[in-house]
Amino acid sequence: MANRSETMFSEREIRYLRSLPAVQSVTQKRIRYTKAFRDDCIRRYRNGESPVEIFRKAGLDSSLIGYKRIERCMARWRDEPDGPEPRVDAMQPTSFDIPEDERWVGSGTPPTGDARYGRERDARLDSDTRFAYELVITQQARRIDELESKIRRLEHRLDGTGEPSAG
Template identity: 40%
Template sequence: MHPGRRMFTPEEAAYLSMLPAVKHVSSTRISYTHEFKVTCLADYLSGHSPSAFFRQSGLEPSLIGSKRIERCVARWKQDDRLVKEARLAMDKGVSSLFDGKVDVVEPDDVTQSVMSLSRDKRYDLRDLIIYQQSLHIHELEQEVARLRAATAPKP
């Protein structure tokens, strides 16, 4: 493992593996579906935020890391085939194959995935959702503080 690389817990890995955008997940890596890459790149080339697209797809930057998102988009922009497909999708008017919707992930599906990862512990999807939401709240609080500082009257 590289220094500073965050490892996913079994609960997080199970959650990520249930998302339609994710092809495969390990403790340190995420592989995305081809459709997700093309659609994300098309949204990016249309001027939209990659972080927002990842978030809409259930991939919170606070969970997977903003740097990971930046690196994915940078790597995908270098792939001529992906760029060509993204531009074709844009020309066809397909702004998002995911339409900003996250497929509903059934708690039983996640439970089965997590239980297959570890028979010694019992995990609850609610704990992961609470964790993910607390990270998102923290991220939003930081943004509010940054905006307040930027708009505060100068002495």
């Protein structure tokens, strides 16, 4: 699978990203952040907050923009010679922190209920997604059963008791 930071953003993702106060501009492959957000990130990072958490609170979840993109931004911003000074209240919410129900949530699933970002609920997508999850779970359960059975057979061979009885 391609690294998320090397893939293109969909139109829906671009609309969402453009709506965030931390984002200056977005193209299919690039995000430019505001200077104020960069400074805020460095202040909060220097005060002990995790880069991933800082970005997540700003609506920039790693499942959307890619962990590598966060890592590279922070490395680049940390090395800037005239970065911001740490601030005592760095763990307090900032103007970049957005409410949790308005954030992009894991695996490319946009937040629900806000048409500004093209986030209308699609019942067909929900049932397709549910089916895909159920299929994966069923396949994984079957594979786990196979592996557990193989482990039992190998344990019996090691014990010298031969093959286990069926059941």
